[in-house]
Amino acid sequence: MAIPLEDFFEDIISKAQRGLGIETSVLVERTGLDREVIQGLRRGEFEVDTISKVAPVLGLDTQTLIASAEKSWFPIQPEVPGLHVFHSYYGDMIVNAYLMQLPEKNEAIVFDTGTDCTEILNYLRGSNIGLAAICVTHSHTDHISDLDALRTSMNNPPSYIHVKEPVHGATLIEEGWSLEAAGLRLSIQKTSGHSVAGITYLIEGMSSPIAVVGDAIFAGSMGGGMVSYAEALQNNREKILTLPDNTVLCPGHGPLTTVGQEKEHNPFYPEFKNR
Numbered sequence: 001m002a003i004p005l006e007d008f009f010e011d012i013i014s015k016a017q018r019g020l021g022i023e024t025s026v027l028v029e030r031t032g033l034d035r036e037v038i039q040g041l042r043r044g045e046f047e048v049d050t051i052s053k054v055a056p057v058l059g060l061d062t063q064t065l066i067a068s069a070e071k072s073w074f075p076i077q078p079e080v081p082g083l084h085v086f087h088s089y090y091g092d093m094i095v096n097a098y099l100m101q102l103p104e105k106n107e108a109i110v111f112d113t114g115t116d117c118t119e120i121l122n123y124l125r126g127s128n129i130g131l132a133a134i135c136v137t138h139s140h141t142d143h144i145s146d147l148d149a150l151r152t153s154m155n156n157p158p159s160y161i162h163v164k165e166p167v168h169g170a171t172l173i174e175e176g177w178s179l180e181a182a183g184l185r186l187s188i189q190k191t192s193g194h195s196v197a198g199i200t201y202l203i204e205g206m207s208s209p210i211a212v213v214g215d216a217i218f219a220g221s222m223g224g225g226m227v228s229y230a231e232a233l234q235n236n237r238e239k240i241l242t243l244p245d246n247t248v249l250c251p252g253h254g255p256l257t258t259v260g261q262e263k264e265h266n267p268f269y270p271e272f273k274n275r
């Protein structure tokens with residue numbers, strides 16, 4: 001069963017407000033709403049009329065933000081044979097790690113480790129599959145804390161991370177890098193903004209094109225722009241949402257989604273809405 005969406009409208013509004021550096025007093029002034037109403041929004045209280053006033057000031061799409069508040073949208077989960085998702089916990093957050101393996105191959109590639117690689121190891125050992133590579137999206141603890149454990153338990157396969165986010169033992173890569181392993185072809189895009197140099201891995205060779213995006217974009221939301229909100233938005237617009245619509249997006253938190261569904265349903269990208 002798919003895990004819940006990572007973010008709802010209160011998180012989306014907070015991320016946009018923080019990202020744009022708009023003080024609540026400014027939001028009050030520009031929307032004509034009371035301060036208490038705005039503060040209520042960030043606690044998850046809403047009326048359609050309130051969201052309609054706030055969304056444009058924050059550069060968000062009104063209709064999909066309302067859908068998020070009403071919890072009326074969930075992405076159709078793409079079926080990709082050989083794509084496995086593993087969940088682990090970081091406090092009360094669920095973190096995703098991915099494993100890809102072609103049916104005829106006895107090797108796999110893993111993307112991030114989460115906080116506990118036990119289930120990944122159980123799968124690999126139980127199916128007698130080798131590990132060709134560990135591809136890391138970014139260096140935040142929740143995504144890499146079992147990197148050493150996975151590596152040393154599986155014959156030290158190469159692991160990869162962006163040169164601007166080095167971690168111990170990993171090979172440092174940048175845009176232009178590519179890899180053929182386990183019957184798959186990988187290339188990368190730098191999708192920084194949430195982190196200094198987050199990587200989106202593009203994978204060819206499965207039944208659909210796949211992008212492992214880390215925390216760059218989530219189903220119906222995006223990672224917080226901790227380094228630069230503007231850069232995160234721009235990278236997602238130019239490097240992820242320009243991929244073919246059937247590209248399966250594998251985010252670091254929340255369920256799977258596709259480029260087509262995010263263009264239509266993600267409130268952070270009003271310009272792709274087909275209305």
Ligand SMILES: [Fe+2]
Pocket residue numbers: 138140194195215223
């Ligand atoms: Fe992160």
